[in-house]
Amino acid sequence: MKKLFLISLYMLFSCSLFVLSGNPVYSQTTLSDKVEYLYPANKEKVFHETEDEFYQALRDLKYPVHQEFYRKHYKFFKKHKNKYGDMDDALFKDIPDATVNFRKKVLFQEVEKFNYVTWDGNGILTTYPDIKMNQAVSPDRQVYFFYSFKDTDKEFRGRCAVYDVETKQLVAGGAAYINKQLKVGK
DSSP states (O other): OHHHHHHHHHHHHHHHHHHHHTOOOOOOOOOOSSOOOSBOOOTTSOOOOOHHHHHHHHHTTOSHHHHHHHHHHHHHHHHTHHHHOOHHHHSOOOOTTOSEEEEEEEEGGGGGGOOEEEEOSSSOEEEEOOOOOOTTBOTTOEEEEEEEEEEOSSEEEEEEEEEETTTOOEEEEEEEEEETTOOOOO
């Protein structure tokens, strides 16, 4: 134990000496020229299914990946319906009476361009959706981007989902609720 303490003290002292002496510390990394993505670029491929056709297929559970998702999560959503929403929200569904319902086939890198800015009632501008570039998805991958929101004076509700065009799997998504009547600190 005493030996371990002395070794730690020596390492701390020697590292401090390098920092105090002003000697720069360099690290060398080798970057691969080719990035391996779980979902590689496919912008040159032609897919004939439209956004609306895919949306309807999603709602009808046409694809095995969505049938499996439904079977896997049905009991959870049934048990926690009031707390986590319902199963219809898990597989993207437009918000009823939405201000905007948006469906578009885009490259994954273009998803960040579709932000909506709203006032939260406390003097803060909030953007939605806040989808960051996923490291597993190539920026040049074709995706379906679904976005639905309802913005009123009292509240903002939004949902978005990004589905891979080729595999039909959900790549990113989420939901947001902002109560605009909530005033902080007066």
